[in-house]
Amino acid sequence: MTDALRHMKVHMMKNKVNWYTIPYYLWIALFVIAPVVLIVYYSFFDIEDQLTFSNYEKFFTPVYLKMTLNSFWYAFLITFFSLIIAYPTAYILTKTKHKQLWLLLIVLPSWINLLLKAYAFLGIFGTYGAANEVLDFLGIGKQQILFTDFSFLFVSVYIFIPFMILPIFNALEKLNSSLVDASKDLGASSWTTFSKVIFPLTIDGVKSGCQAVFIPALSLFMITRLIAGNRVITLGTAIEQHFLITQDWGMGSTIAVFLIIIMIVIMMLTGSKKERGIR
Amino acid sequence: MNKLSKASVLYLILIFILLYAPIFYLIFYSFNSGGTMHDFQSFTWKWYKELFQDTRLLVIVLNTIIVALLSASIATIIGVFGAISLSMMRRKRLRNTVLSLNNVLIVSPDVIIGASFLIFFTILGIKLGFVSVLLSHIAFSIPIVVIMVLPKLQEMSPTLMDAAFDLGAGWKEVLSKVILPYISPGIYAGFFMALTYSLDDFAVTFFVTGNGFSTLSVEIYSLARRGISLNINALSALLFFLTLLLVIGYYFVSKRTVRRHKPGVNK
Numbered sequence: 001m002t003d004a005l006r007h008m009k010v011h012m013m014k015n016k017v018n019w020y021t022i023p024y025y026l027w028i029a030l031f032v033i034a035p036v037v038l039i040v041y042y043s044f045f046d047i048e049d050q051l052t053f054s055n056y057e058k059f060f061t062p063v064y065l066k067m068t069l070n071s072f073w074y075a076f077l078i079t080f081f082s083l084i085i086a087y088p089t090a091y092i093l094t095k096t097k098h099k100q101l102w103l104l105l106i107v108l109p110s111w112i113n114l115l116l117k118a119y120a121f122l123g124i125f126g127t128y129g130a131a132n133e134v135l136d137f138l139g140i141g142k143q144q145i146l147f148t149d150f151s152f153l154f155v156s157v158y159i160f161i162p163f164m165i166l167p168i169f170n171a172l173e174k175l176n177s178s179l180v181d182a183s184k185d186l187g188a189s190s191w192t193t194f195s196k197v198i199f200p201l202t203i204d205g206v207k208s209g210c211q212a213v214f215i216p217a218l219s220l221f222m223i224t225r226l227i228a229g230n231r232v233i234t235l236g237t238a239i240e241q242h243f244l245i246t247q248d249w250g251m252g253s254t255i256a257v258f259l260i261i262i263m264i265v266i267m268m269l270t271g272s273k274k275e276r277g278i279r
Numbered sequence: 280m281n282k283l284s285k286a287s288v289l290y291l292i293l294i295f296i297l298l299y300a301p302i303f304y305l306i307f308y309s310f311n312s313g314g315t316m317h318d319f320q321s322f323t324w325k326w327y328k329e330l331f332q333d334t335r336l337l338v339i340v341l342n343t344i345i346v347a348l349l350s351a352s353i354a355t356i357i358g359v360f361g362a363i364s365l366s367m368m369r370r371k372r373l374r375n376t377v378l379s380l381n382n383v384l385i386v387s388p389d390v391i392i393g394a395s396f397l398i399f400f401t402i403l404g405i406k407l408g409f410v411s412v413l414l415s416h417i418a419f420s421i422p423i424v425v426i427m428v429l430p431k432l433q434e435m436s437p438t439l440m441d442a443a444f445d446l447g448a449g450w451k452e453v454l455s456k457v458i459l460p461y462i463s464p465g466i467y468a469g470f471f472m473a474l475t476y477s478l479d480d481f482a483v484t485f486f487v488t489g490n491g492f493s494t495l496s497v498e499i500y501s502l503a504r505r506g507i508s509l510n511i512n513a514l515s516a517l518l519f520f521l522t523l524l525l526v527i528g529y530y531f532v533s534k535r536t537v538r539r540h541k542p543g544v545n546k
Contacts, residue, residue: 010440013450014367017360024361024421031418032383035395042398089294092287102291104530109298111522115481115499116515120301122507123308123316130304130317158297219388222481226503236390243394243486253398256391267386 042253055254071234075217078156086164094172110162147229155227164209171205207270309512326513343495350416351473358424366432381422393486407489416477424469431465
């Protein structure tokens, strides 16, 4: 068969398959592009369906700015604690014998329904729960743990740890171990080897881990409601509140627009240069 | 291989305890006749029996499974053709644009997906309930299927297709006898991921579900907001073992397909 004929056949295949790809492009139009457009559109309407910029003006009042800052602060703390717990874990995991099995076991809890894990902490952190029993035993006495910032941070970190471990583990796996050996041979201390060789070479994994934690942490609303009572208000809680409780879709959409903008900025900050080159 | 230091082993053990303790805590108290998540009194199957007599909850479990299976299947079909279409694109810019659009729903926070879909369904006049939940689950599962299938398509040598054409195969045969078998590990992985996405989803469903229809996650949320009931504990024990079975099953299926394809793939 000549090349031209073969080329024609492949081209024909492309055309035939095109019919089957219609649902995919319909999906992009209806469920990717349309929703974003709708969110932006709705952000210009107030609760009485009047076209207005008032939602945006409202967003820049101290109430909403403070909420946004708070949400950032919590998301930052959650990401930070997840990272300092996850990095050593990932590092030790790569040194174990059956590392894939151990990794699977670390990731397994993340398959378990999120709600159930949050619910477990209602029991553990409750007035008579295990945590308070330990505190009692230590002589500290019972504390109010549930519905505090601490419980919110703890449960969030608990839930996000596997998502931080995974990319860091993959980055560490790709690390060429002879570089570490070389650093040690040249007399670098363990800390220098870590800070000058290992960490910089796995920074991409750290970045994608932070991205996988920070963005969802900004938009948590289920954990805040269950574990933090209504003490902690994140951007996610605010959106849920406006859409489902006060029915002020315009303001909810405005907060969503800012969340999308923040998301894009974070992705640009954490997106690695190498990846961008390949794409 | 260096031996792990004692401190490292201890650290790892601590992390494992931290990750698993809450789950086992839940399961442990599902056998408590006392009815609370503290002060274990005596062993009982009571909460499990109650669970199986609760027809409302059983209907919800059934709903959840039906939505998961249907949405994962449909998303897999749409996603596979999407991935094939992407892999055939020659123009790099176009391909990158489509790929970026594909990934939007993967990186978007659940609240935004839920809120925007709620607006979308309301505008179209689609009644909130089974249909809106199913459509949403299909929608957020498609991109993950594409992401799982695309690498397989890209590693497939184009000469494989040329050879099939040379030997006189039609495009349907090339698709069903060459392309689909080759990318099947990716398809399984995509389907499995879609299944777990659907089973796990709370936030999106919470936004687009009406009064009459509920999935397990949404139901657990409303139960948990009312306080502790050991029925949820019993339910979570069952779900834990189901998840375990799913993951182990998937582990073996993926191992088997890897072995089967090894002679051809040889990575």
